Every structure is written in structure tokens, then in C-alpha cells.
Amino acid sequence: MKNTKIFCLGLILALVSACGPSEKTKQLMQDAKTSFGILPEKMPGSEKDTPAKIALGEKLYFEKRLSINDSQSCSSCHGTLGKTAGVDNLPTSPGALGKNGDRNSPTSLNAGFHFVQFWDGRAADLKAQAKGPILNPVEMAMPSEAAVEKKLSEIAEYVDLFAKAFPDQDKKITYDNLAEAIAAFERTLITRDRFDEFQAGNHRALTSEEQKGLETFLSAGCIQCHNGPLLGGNSFRKLGQVHPYENTTDVGRSAVSKNDAEKYFFKVPSLRNIALTAPYFHDGKVATLPEAVKKMAYLQLGKELSSEEVDSIVSFLKALSDKNRSN
Template identity: 65%
Template sequence: MLKQIFTPFLLSLLFVSLANCGPSPETKDLQVKAKQIIGALPAKMPGSENDTSELISLGKKLYFEKKLSLNETQSCNSCHNVEGKGAGVDNLPTSPGAFGKNGDRNSPTVLNAGFHFVQFWDGRAADLKAQAKGPILNPVEMAMPSEKEVLKRLNEDAQYPALFAKAYPNDKTPVTYENLAGAIAAFERTLITPSRFDDFINGDHKAISKAEQDGFKAFISAGCTSCHSGNLLGGNSYRKMGQVNEYKTNDLGLYNVTKKAEDKFFFKVPSLRNIALTGPYLHDGQVKTLEDAVKKMAYHQLGMNLSEEETKKIVTFLGTLSDKTRTN
């Protein structure tokens, strides 16, 4: 008799428990919006289908190679640190070069960079390979005098000639500047950083908390997605710095590349992935905290004065975009 009474009761408890395990209608709706407006980060970068393990291995060695700077003090990793929990930046306003002089822009993260539509703040390089060629010969950064000098160092090294030959088995002369840049780009194409927000988009409704979900709603409500959309939450367009309210800067941005008056003060919209780890912020590195960056962008780009509560909510959401292996 007791068994007959308790069995339906226990089953009803089980059904209630299972129902409570699923996402609420509100969370489901938010997941749909996240998928539509943002979308999960792809598992592979464009161009990586042709990258061999030998090419990636060579690229990684070159990425950390200080012989690529004139006084052998600087590597790609010096300004774009990917070691340990490094988020592909040096966390400085602007970066010192091989001889101590600083550049005039904040070093953007190399993480997920191969998904961007162009490289550098002003888009002067079309892709990772073109980008990799620049800093080595830049007099302020790595300061090598010529491609010829770079290749001389590599050819005189005990390991590089053989490593280039393995990475480029069909090339009669594998040690070239073009191949150096191609190898670095291949390594950088491995720097993909899936986040908890991707897990949320892909169906795990528990991947981000209620507070973080509220932050995403605040992010949408404030209009942040007018610039920061797509699976990078940016990195796919140019925008004028000071679109609504002027932002004082002497940097003319895209104009320096195109020389078109209408391009003055336009910069590539940065990706917000790993943004909680990559301060200080903006092209000049003058904004120290993420809270201030959110407030300033709302004011200068959207004409809004966010409250402390709204700012806190958005910052809470932005924390979900960090690489899961680089957060504590």
C-alpha cells in the first residue's frame, strides 16, 4: 500500500527536479540572442587548414626569438605575451622597443587575432602574415635594419636552416622573410581562446551566472553591440573614435594609411574577447580600468552616461569572455 502511494509521489518529485535543472524561458531567449548577435568562436582560424606541425613549431620558435631584434633583447612575445596566463599583451599603456623608446599605441592582443578583418589599430596589414613582417623592421620596435640582415642571422644559426627546410619542404631556398612571416602567422593561428560565454551560446545554460546574464542584457540595452558584435565582439569594422562626443587624441588612425579626410580618427574596433585581461585600454592605452573604458566608450561612442550599476553589470558580463585557461 505504501509502495503504491509513494511511487507516484517520488516520480512527481523527480519530474519537478528535472524541470528545475533546465534553463528558464528567459535564459533560453538570452541564449538565442547570444547566438544571433555574437555567435560562438570557431574552432579553427581561416588559413589554418594548410598549417603543418613543422610550420607551427617553427613559428612558435620564431615568435619567442630575440635574435629578430637588433640588440637581441626583443621578441614578438615581449609585447604580446602568451606565456602562462599572458593574454597576448604586455599590460602597458604603450610598449618599449629594443632600445627603450616607446611606441605611440597600445599593443593589441595577439589572441584570436587571425579572426580579425585587418591587423593593427589602423588596419595597415591585411592579415597575420603581413602583420608579422612589420615590427621586426620597425626602428622603434625590433629595429632590424633590413630583411637581408634578418636572414643572415637565421642562416648563421645552428638550428634554423634545418627547421625552415622541414617547414617548407618544397622550397629550394626555404629561409626567406616571406616564410618567416608565414611561420609566425601559422603559430598565431593556434591562439584561439574559447570562453564560458561560448559554452553558454553552445547550450550550457549554467556556464554563466544570473549576474553575468544580466550583464549581457545590459550590454545589449546600452547599444554596445552596434560596434561589438560578431563572434569576436568587434574586430570586424572601423569606427570613429569620438563618434558622438569628441575624444581628444592626436592620433589620426586610419587616415595615416588612406590619407582620406573622412578617415580621420577612425580605428579598428577592438575585440572584447579577453578584455578583462588586456588592460590598459583604448588605442593610446590611457584608460587604466575596464570600468572606465566602458563608461568612456558609452559616452564618446553612444552619447550615454552609464550609471555605476549599469557599468558594473556590463563589466561583470565582459569577464565571461576571457579564455578559460587564462583566468584564475
């Protein structure tokens, strides 16, 4: 009988232990919520988005006729279908006329949560961003806003879609409305991952290896730049804070701000879906995630991470992939 009681007590203790997180895990969950936070359910500005506006924006996002030779759409560089994570996975992207841009195409997923758009922050929001590539001579190469409006006005389907999306406006097909519609669609591109489930209280959402990776991420100092719900996307930082980056041809933010103190500053990228968006850095010159982790630790923190530390951090970063896009 005594042995039976001891066995039952041990079984109960084991079950209790299995049901709840350890004190160490509880602390890690709290540390994560303090440093990061759960991605909001909706993006700023989405309260004004109507189903008609979103539907128009989605069609425009995939519309190749917005380019000079009907060969290029927003989706060409920022694919969102299937497991594609808002990028084309190229170092730099070819435009409608065959010339490549100078920078790596950032993901369009969760983009509306960023504090500014583009690597150099030259657009304040999604609407301002949407106006750029269509008229950029290297990207979609349309000659003017008027040319875009004329082209769309000659397509019956768009006449109808713009009328539904902007019923109260006299002139419905405008470049401004086009950008507003694309932005409305992009505000729906919110991803969900296991890390948010972990922060919300599900201690089993991350494996023990991934939790160890989170610990390493925190202790290594990665949160100095990669913090907030996006794990980035909320500040400009100099690339090469401790050791200089080898590519100095792109001066980054200072080209926009005209402030030499911001030379080589770039927007800190979000780490959400980072395992799906190779290659890395503003110039796309870093091919793999382990290489990016190791290089960033050296450039920004002055640290030489061990292979074990790099692998640990990478295991955590993979948990930031959208559940519908990760393998």
C-alpha cells in the same frame, strides 16, 4: 497520502525547472547567438599550416635575436605563456632601443579572426602583420629583410627548422617564409571561454549575474560596434562618434587610407579576453575595465551609464576570458 503526492509533484516540478533553462534564458541564448556566434574551431588559412611550420613559427615568436640587439621578440609585447593574454599590459610598449611606440599593443590571441591587423588596419592578415615589427625602427629595429635572413642563416638550428618547414623551396630562409611561419603559430592562439558554452546550449555556463550583464550589454547598444564571434575585430569605427575623444594627436585609419573621412577611425577591438588586457583604447590611456565601459558608452553612444549598469556589463565581459588564463 495526498500530502505525499503533492510533495512529490512539487519535487518533480522543481527538478524539471532546475534541469532546463527558463524561457527568458532561452531567449537570451538565442539573442546571443544572433548577435555574436561561437568562435570557430580553426582560423582562416590554418588548413595549409604544417606541424613543422607551426613549430618554426613558435620558436621565431619567442626569438629575441630577431631584434637589432637581441633584446626583443614578438613575445616581449605579446606574451602568451601562462595566464598572459597576448599583451604586455602596458599603455605603450618599449622597443629594442628603449623608445616606446605610439599605440597600445593589441592581443595576439584570436588575432587571425580579425578582418585586418593593427589598430589602423594597415596589414591585411597575420603574415603581413608579422613582417612589420621586426623592421620597425621603434620596435625591433632590424635594418632590412636581408639582414634578418643573414642572421638566421648563421644559426644552425634555424637552417634545420626552415628546411623542415619549407622542404620544397630552393631558398628556405626568407623573410616571407619567416612571416608565414609566425602566422602559422599565431593561428593556433585560439581561446575558449564560458560564453561560447552558453551560446552552445549550456545555460549554467554563465551565472545569473553574468547573464544580467549580457542583457545590459545588449540593451545599452554595445553591439552596434562589438558584434560577431569576436565581439568586435570586424569593422572600423570613429572613436568619439557622439562626444569627441580628448586625444586627437593620432588620426588612426586616415593616416593609412589618406581619406579624411576616416579621421579618428580605429579598428574595433575584440572583447574576448578584455578583462585580461588592460590598459585600454588605442593609446592605452584608460586603466580599468569599468572606466573603459563607462567612457565608451559616453563617447560612442552618448549614454551616462549608472554604476550598476557598468558593473553589470563588466561581470559579463569577465566571462569572455579564456578558461586557461582567467583566475
